[in-house]
Structures are given as structure tokens and as C-alpha cells.
Amino acid sequence: MPWLAELALHLCRALHLLVLAIAPTWLSPEPLPPGALALAGSLSAAALAAVLGLSAWLAARLDTRLARNGAALLWVAIAAAIAAALYYRGPRAPLAQGVVLVAVPLWAALATLAAAAAERWLGSSFKHRRMGAAIAVIGLGVVQLNGAAPLLGSRERMWWAAIRRDGAHLRAIDELARPLRERRKLDELDGIAARCLRMHPAAAAPAEPVTCACLALRAEARLHARNAGAALRDAEAARERCPEQQSARAVLAEALAVAGRPERAEAEARAALEEGGDPSQLRYALALALERAGRMAEARAEADRAIDAGAGRKAQLLAGALAILAGDLDGAKARLTPLAEQDPSDAEALYNLALIADKRGDYNGARQGYLAALKADPRSADARYNLALLTFRAGITDESRHHVRKFLDAFPDDARGSQLAQTTGTPLGTAGGGALPGRSGAKPSAQEPPASSGSR
Template identity: 75%
Template sequence: MAWPAELALHLIRTVHLLVLTVAPTRLSPEPLPPRALALSAALAAAALVAALGVPAWFAARTEARLARNGAALMWLAVAAATAAAFHYRGPRAPLAQGVVLVAVPLWAALSTLAAAAAERWLGSTFKHRRMGAAIAVIGLGAVQLLGAAPLLGSHEKMWWAALRRDGAHLRALDELTAPLLDEREHGAIAAVAARCLKMHPSAAPASSPAAPATCACLALRAEARLRARNAAAALRDAEAARARCPDQVGTAATLAEALAVAGRPERAEAEARAALEQGGDPARLRYALALAHERAGRLPEAREEVERAIAAGAGREAQLLAGALAILAGDLDGATARLTPLATQDPSDADVLYNLALIADQRGDYNGARQGYLAALRVDPRSAEARYNLALLTFRAGVTEESRHHVRKFVEAFPEDPRGKQLAQTTGVPFGAGEGGPRPARSDARGAPPKAAASSGSR
């Protein structure tokens, strides 16, 4: 951004902070850059001139020490707001954090000027006029600041307030969800999306400020559902977000991923390539392309594309997919190289633990494979692949009772999985309506070959 635009934006943020200090709940805790930057900057400059000039004029006219003190305090408050607006920007936002720094000089200035004005205009008939005016202003400030204390004391609440006031405030949504995405808290992510959608209903006109938030919240819920492996629901949300905001490139990546996971790789590839041409996020879109190629069975192309995604800055999901693709290609050393850093970064990552166990399994390392599958199940007891492979692994090793234990666990947890019956037949575990639920369709008694876990989420 050129320096005139930087200066204009800084003036606007300084005035915004001064108003926030007077009325902390009346404006957004973190303002978005205005559309009419030049006009807004001119108005902000005029407001600053008035804030500095009027007290100075009043002090010069009254020649009273109280008025001069009030003018000096106002200049100090503006200086504090200017410094705080410069500090609380970018990664150090939201701006409302600066209220704490500006409140003392600003409310001191207002109370002092109120006392000076009372002394000049209320006349001698009003006893304690100066003290009464000062106390009234200080009381008002205390009420405002104490009422806003819960908001100002929490970054999360400030970002929620910013999103509630401005439906286009996608930065606020990113700040609220980034820690949850990093920790893969699927339920919490879905809860954030639900709350956001409640704030900005999808019934709002597409031209309203709520429309971008509606699209972003739908895309966020789609991501949460992708990570929870609910591909059909994720695709519905992603389609709705795209239909509502067709020009918002950010929703295209989520849609492309959802299409790939839902088994529509051709359209997923088309959406991702179109978004790349429009300047979309290459890390996410290359990852979506890799998912589309993998679902279409074009594994060499998928490996090439996921490497491009990683080079563009894609994180855990792309690394996990790269490891899974390497396993499928028989490149166990390459898979280990991709997955080991993820295991170091998060030793409780169930997908990584499973894939490392699968590598040990394919290398004939019984103990390593068994311990890895068990570790994956401790983190995620609903990991069907880990339970299935563990049952086969122990059966092949002749550990019959343990194998039957895992078969029973598999059938109980996944009664509709057709592999359950085959596992039961292979290991000699009784399989009936009372134990396995509805009888699944018949399949090869040997079961499907072990497969690598590739994340279906995004980022």
C-alpha cells in the first residue's frame, strides 16, 4: 500500500479508536478499510483538527488554567490514540485493545474541559459546579468502560463483535477459526460456523454486507464436515456458498475439495483450475487438484500436484496426502520422510499414526505395525481402517484371540461395513443379527487390502 493510503487509513483508525474509547460498544472493535478511503480520511482529518483545535481555542479564550490543562490532556489523548492505532494493526489487531491506553488521558481531558466549561458558563449560583461536572463525566466514562470490560478483555469476544457488526469482516472469522483448524477441532469449527450463520442468515439479500459472511460461514461448515468425513453434507454447504457468492474465489477451493471427496473428480478439477486462473490460493487449490486426481485414480498426477501444493505453502493436509500417495506408490521411504515431521509436530495425530503403522505393516514389522494401529485407535477409536488392519495383522501372525477381539470391536462399531462379515468368517467369530446388526453384503473373505489415510479436510 502506498504511503498516502497508509496515512489515510491511519487517520481513520485513530479517530475510530478515539470514538471507541468514548463508546466502546458502538463501533466495530476492528474496522475494515472503508470503500471511499479519500473521503473517509478527509472526514477523519477534520475530526482530529476539531478534537485538537476546539479545546485549544477554548483555553485561549478563557485563559483559565483548567481549560489549558484540558486542552493539553486532549492533545495527549490524540497522541496516545495515534500511537495505539499504529501498534494495534495487522497481526496485532483488533484495534479496540488500544482503548485501555487512550481511556485515561481522554476521559481526563473530557472531565477537565467539562469542569472548565461549567466554571465559565454555569455561573456562581451553582456551588461545586466544577467538581460536579468533572464527576459526572468521569462517572459516564466509568459506566462505559466497565460495561465494555468483558468485551475489551477478550480477543475472541472482540472478533465476534466485529463479525456481528460487519458481515464482510472475513478477517474476524479467520481469527476465530485459525486455532481450531490447527487443532482439528471439528465440532468447535462447526459450532463457530453455526453461530456465524445465525448472525447472518442466508436469507439476507446477496448484496447485503451479510452475504460475504454467509458464504464464508457456509464454506467453513463445509470444511468442518469434510474433516468429519461427511462428504455429502459438506458438498451441500459448499454448493450453497458458491451459488450465493459466485465471484468469491475463496469458496472455490472448499467446493473443489468437497467435490473430490464426494467422488466427482472431473468437476472438482474444473473448479480448481478455474479458481487458479482467477488468482485463488494456489496452496489450497493445488491440494484440491491433487485430491481430484487421487480420487480419479491418477496417482502420478496426484503426487505431482500435491508437491506443488506443498511448495505453495500447503500444510498438514497436503503433507498427509503426499505420504498416503507415496505409500500407494510403494515408496515407503518417501512416505516415512513426509509423515515423520507430522508425527513429531503432533504425536497424537491419528491419521499420521495409522499411516506410519501401515508402513511398518508393509515392511513386515509386526510389532511396529501393531503398536502403531493401537496408538491410532487410542486417539481415534472410530478409525475403521486401523481396527480392520489390526484384526488382519494379528490373525496373520497367529494371535487368534486378539484378532477375534478386534473383529468383534470392528463389527460392533461398524455394523454396516461389509468387511465385518468377511473378517468374522476369516477368524471364526460368530456373526449374526444379534452381534453384527444388519447383515452386510457379501464380499471377498480376505477383505480389502490395507489403504493409506488421506485427509479429506482443507488447509
């Protein structure tokens, strides 16, 4: 950003913070950059200069030490606003965190100037006029700051306040969602999306950017919950309302791939890449589409490009799964081991590492890996399924049947259940009421499920 534009933005933020220090709930805790930045910067500079000039004029007019002290405190408050606006930006935002730093000298200045004015203009008939004016102003400041204390004490509340006030505040959505993504608590993204959509309903017209971002966020949560149909509906709604929003297009491409429409997913991802979308997200979605289309070599190359572009865990997981499918077990392990080391509760990475051990004939490594994956995520049907097969092949019949019964109870709608029971000789009557009925005829041989790519 050119230095003049940077200066203009900084002055706008300093003036915004001064207003927040007077009334913390009047404006957004983190302002968006103004559209006409040069004009907004000029107006902000003029406003700050006017405040400084007015304080100097008032000090000269009253010509008392108290007035001069008040003017000096006001200059200190403006200097604090400029410094805080410079500090609370970028990763240290939102700006409202600097309110207290500015409010202390600002309200002290206002109280001092009020006392000086009361001494000059209220006359001798008002006893304790200086103290009364100062107390009144300080009391007003305490009321304002105390009422905003819950907001100012929580960055999360500040970001929610920014969303409530501004339907274009996409950064606030990202700031609320990022910690959950980093901790892989993707189920909780649905709650953020639901609250956001209550503030900015999807049915409202015209569509606001934050509404589309929240629809895409809910689609992401539903992909994690393996609800591909609902995820696709949300992603398509976001794409229709905000076709220019590239993050929504990346989620749509991923949802299309998971929902079994890889051709359209590929077209969506490639079109968004040509239009300058985020390559880390879009190349991952493209790799997933290619994998679902059976074009494994192309998918591997695209997953590597996604990783090189800065894609995170999902792309690493997909690259590892594709390497397993290609028989490159060493390459897969090199991709997956850092994920498990970074997060020992990463169920999908643990499952894939167990699958590598299984393919290499390492019974203990595979068994421990599948058990670790199940401990991390009891919903891992593939880990339970493979564990039943692994122990059955090793001749540990009782344990194998135990895992078969667990599989049937936990995943009654999984079509593999009856086949697994027949293969391992597990009586279906010992499973829970939700178990699938067995099929007559010869026993089919159960096959281990493929590597987990992170999107099912």
C-alpha cells in the first residue's frame, strides 16, 4: 500500500478509536477500510486537527492552568489514539482493544476542561463548580465504559459486534472460524454460521457478503459431518448470491466433488483459479475432484500444487491418501507422519498410518493405529471395519467379532455390515437391533476401505 494510502487509513482508524473511547458501542469495534480512502483520510486529518485547534483555543480563551492541563491531556489522548491505531491492526485487531488506553487521558481531558469552563462561566454563586463539573464528566465516562466492559473484555464479542453492525465484514467471520479450524473443531463451525445467519438472514435481499460467507461456513461444517447433500445446497446458495466471493466457490467445488459430481467440481475450481481465486483452497478442491473422477495421477500433482500454495492439513491428508492408493507407502508416510506428530488426535492421519502398517503386514502397528483412530474419532467406520478384518486375518476371532458387533451397532446403515459379519462368521443376532440382516448364499470376502482423504 502506498504510504499516502497507509497514512490515510491510519488517520481514519485513529479518529474511529477516539469516537469508540467516548462511546464504545456507537461504532464497529474493527472498522472496514473506507471506499474513498483519500477523502476519508483527509476528513479524518481535518477532524483531528480541529479537535487539537479547539483545545488550544479553549486553553487560550480561559487562560488558566487547569485549561492548559486539559488541552495537554487532549493532545495526549490523540497521540494515544494514533499509537493504538498503529498497534491494534493486522493480526492484533480488533481496534477496540485500544479503547481503555485512549479513554483514560481523553475523559481526564474532558473532565479537566469542563472544570475549567465551569470555573470561568458558572459564576461564584455555584459552590464546588469545578469539582461538580469534573465529577459529572467522569461519571458519564465511567457509565459509558462500564456498560461496554463485557464487549471490550472479549475479542470474540468484538468480532460478533463487527458482524452485527456490518454485513460486509468478512474478516470477522474468518477470525471467529480460524481458531476452530486450527483446533479441528469443525462441528462447531455450524454454530457460528447459524448465529451469523440469524443476524443476516439468507432470505434477505440484497444478499450481504457476510451472509454468503456464513452459508459457505455452514457448508464446510456439513462436509465435515459427512452431510454432502446439505453442504452442496448451502454452497450453491452462497455461489448464487455472491458469485464474486472466491471462498464460497472453493467450498462449492469441494462439495460438488464429495457429492459425486466431479466434472462440475473441476469446472468450478478451474474457472475460479482463472479469475484469481485462492490457489490453496481451489487447488485442493480441484485435486479432490480429480480423485473422485478416478484421475489419480493428476490428482496427486494437483494436491502437491495445493500444498505448495499454502494449503494445510486437508491437502496433506489427500496427498497421503493418494500416495497410498498409488502404492507409494513411503511417500504416504512422509506426508502423514507430520500430521500425527502435530496433532496426536488426528483420526484420519492415524487411520491412514495404520492402513500403511496394515499393507506392510505390521499387525501390531496396524492394530494400535486403528485403535488410536477410533479413540480420536469413534465415528470412524473405516477404522472399525479394518480392525475387525485385521484381527480376523490374524486368527483372533473373539476380538474380531467384538469389533464386528461394534461396527453393526454404531453404523447400522452401512451396507458393509452384513458382508463383514458373514466374512468373520459373526452371528448377526448378537449385534444390536440396528444391525443389517444377513444375505443368503456364499460368503463374500470383505475388502478393506481405501485411505481417508479427509472428505467423505
